[in-house]
Amino acid sequence: MDRPNTPLLDRVRIPADMKNFSADQLKQLADELRAETISTVSVTGGHLGSSLGVVELTVAIHATFDTPRDRLIWDVGHQCYPHKIITGRRDRIRTLRQGGGLSGFTKRSESEYDPFGAAHSSTSISAGLGMAVAADLKGEADRHCIAVIGDGSMSAGMAYEAMNNAGALKSKLIVILNDNDMSIAPPVGAMSAYLSRTISSRPFMSIRDFMAKMAKNFPGPIERAAKRADEYARGLLTGGTLFEELGFYYVGPVDGHNLDHLLPVLRNLRDSQHEGPFLLHAVTQKGKGYAPAESSGDKYHGVQKFNVLTGEQQKAPPGPPTYQKVFAASLIAEAEHDDRIVAVNAAMPSGTSLDMFAKKFPDRCFDVGIAEQHAVTFAAGMATEGMKPFCAIYSTFLQRGYDQVVHDVALQGLPVRFAMDRAGLVGADGATHAGSFDIAYLGCLPGMVLMASACENELNDMIATMAGIDDAPSAVRYPRGEGFGLAPVAARGTPMQIGKGRVLREGSKIAILSYGARLQECLKAADELATMGLSCTVADARFAKPLDTQLVEQLARHHEVLITIEEGSLNGFGGLVMHHLAHAGLLDRGLRFRPMTLPDIYIDHESPKKQYDTARLNAPHVVETALVALGQEALKARA
Numbered sequence: 001m002d003r004p005n006t007p008l009l010d011r012v013r014i015p016a017d018m019k020n021f022s023a024d025q026l027k028q029l030a031d032e033l034r035a036e037t038i039s040t041v042s043v044t045g046g047h048l049g050s051s052l053g054v055v056e057l058t059v060a061i062h063a064t065f066d067t068p069r070d071r072l073i074w075d076v077g078h079q080c081y082p083h084k085i086i087t088g089r090r091d092r093i094r095t096l097r098q099g100g101g102l103s104g105f106t107k108r109s110e111s112e113y114d115p116f117g118a119a120h121s122s123t124s125i126s127a128g129l130g131m132a133v134a135a136d137l138k139g140e141a142d143r144h145c146i147a148v149i150g151d152g153s154m155s156a157g158m159a160y161e162a163m164n165n166a167g168a169l170k171s172k173l174i175v176i177l178n179d180n181d182m183s184i185a186p187p188v189g190a191m192s193a194y195l196s197r198t199i200s201s202r203p204f205m206s207i208r209d210f211m212a213k214m215a216k217n218f219p220g221p222i223e224r225a226a227k228r229a230d231e232y233a234r235g236l237l238t239g240g241t242l243f244e245e246l247g248f249y250y251v252g253p254v255d256g257h258n259l260d261h262l263l264p265v266l267r268n269l270r271d272s273q274h275e276g277p278f279l280l281h282a283v284t285q286k287g288k289g290y291a292p293a294e295s296s297g298d299k300y301h302g303v304q305k306f307n308v309l310t311g312e313q314q315k316a317p318p319g320p321p322t323y324q325k326v327f328a329a330s331l332i333a334e335a336e337h338d339d340r341i342v343a344v345n346a347a348m349p350s351g352t353s354l355d356m357f358a359k360k361f362p363d364r365c366f367d368v369g370i371a372e373q374h375a376v377t378f379a380a381g382m383a384t385e386g387m388k389p390f391c392a393i394y395s396t397f398l399q400r401g402y403d404q405v406v407h408d409v410a411l412q413g414l415p416v417r418f419a420m421d422r423a424g425l426v427g428a429d430g431a432t433h434a435g436s437f438d439i440a441y442l443g444c445l446p447g448m449v450l451m452a453s454a455c456e457n458e459l460n461d462m463i464a465t466m467a468g469i470d471d472a473p474s475a476v477r478y479p480r481g482e483g484f485g486l487a488p489v490a491a492r493g494t495p496m497q498i499g500k501g502r503v504l505r506e507g508s509k510i511a512i513l514s515y516g517a518r519l520q521e522c523l524k525a526a527d528e529l530a531t532m533g534l535s536c537t538v539a540d541a542r543f544a545k546p547l548d549t550q551l552v553e554q555l556a557r558h559h560e561v562l563i564t565i566e567e568g569s570l571n572g573f574g575g576l577v578m579h580h581l582a583h584a585g586l587l588d589r590g591l592r593f594r595p596m597t598l599p600d601i602y603i604d605h606e607s608p609k610k611q612y613d614t615a616r617l618n619a620p621h622v623v624e625t626a627l628v629a630l631g632q633e634a635l636k637a638r639a
């Protein structure tokens, strides 16, 4: 695909290069930036729709403010591709989301123009407020802090906690609400309805209205005259009350694609002496300026590589069913037999495949918005009433609901079922999205039933198992994407015996105990070890809690080496096994125990296969771990 013609953009390496551009030139720059963004994502894939929605905002903010001295914080950071292009990273933009390339989100280590790293939503107002307060304390109050947050991200509690705090402080913080009336899916909840009402009840703010509103901050007679105009304007233009009640100076709505409006409004916000936080309500369109994105249901939120002319995305060749589809189908099968089963997700209906469940049971499926904390306690509340909630939340996002898991669910022994999607390393989204910690953070909670599925068929059975666990909280973890296609997935899962693993292959020297989806790698490793005359037992633990202690002890007693392996951090499954072995006295008898976990580092974006190479959790690493454990002779035999 030909690169777009971008004569003005070619002159802008960093924002300072466009400081002398006229308004017309900035408009042309925005058009070129949009074309460059589309062209880039067509070859890298990624978050296109959100980025296209903020092209004019990106240009206007950088043209008005003195970044990086002024701090610009993008909430989630998935819309930052245009920002990256004009902040010194255009030469690497086509490496986006690939190994060794630019991150798909803002990242402090990548650029001084990214003052705050993100990927999980709704952190920008808190971070921006912290920076604004720090600027005041450091005597640098002339430095501006601007947080850009989407309407979807506004549904999280953190955003309100931050606004509540900001409204009570005098620091100047500019929050730009990027309201495109979309989350990944259409936004849900009262806040989204409120924003829609606000927009529909009033026209876009004209520059005159805006000047009148701002003028009240100027001293003297102008102030009095202006105040009247402002009151008039306010009377005419109701709305924004919620933000004003929270202590924000609300401005808007403005057309977030109209630079003739955005530029003077931002200049006025920049120059205003008003104390405290501002909220600029900008109305934007997700996917703006690219017809296939504008007309698609999800506005091209996240796309594969695509053909720019047709918008057609690259399709993966048909493969085994994804864990997500199997999860949803399995839950539907259970729900058909049990009307107490309900499903909860936090703004990820398509990512979790719960949209399939919602189609079938619209009254029993709840998308609560980006609100993981609430999702967990909401599910806990339903569980107290005898409902059977399945909460499908990515492992990484459940981190946000941790106290709710501990205090509201586990401590009360409530049978909430957690479907922990995106367990393990997730590829292009990188470290922020990796499901690394859930085994450790759930494994320490008394009374939880914890499972990891080795393949999609096992997931099917584990969902059926969880449907029957009415006296304890339970969780199953499973990876992103396709399963293994080892066998057709049954129409309905078969419940498993709680706390029982299985032995797939019996051997005598080395035991490999897998927890989760590394099992196939373990079997490959066992094949390889067998060729060296080293006999292996391979077992699938299935449960981390309750641990199959009988199986663990048997493996420990009858093998020289015991390896555990999991797609999780230190102190997870291997830690639980080690604890048991130590207390059972089985580490005192010469057993060579080797827990294989994710390493104690954050692993950047890459293909999952390469990430697992970096993590040293593929078959050759299992082989090597076994050989090293056995010592010199085994290593020599291999050589």
Ligand SMILES: Cc1ncc(C[n+]2csc(CCOP(=O)(O)OP(=O)(O)O)c2C)c(N)n1
Pocket (backbone or CB within 6 Å): 050, 053, 076, 078, 079, 119, 120, 121, 149, 150, 151, 152, 153, 154, 180, 182, 183, 184, 286, 301, 346, 347, 348, 370, 372, 397, 400
């Ligand atoms: C805590 C958390 N939960 C879920 C997500 C997944 N997620 C990424 S972007 C997004 C939608 C954000 O919507 P909005 O803020 O309106 O931005 P837009 O994409 O519409 O520009 C969601 C749910 C996330 N990043 N963080």
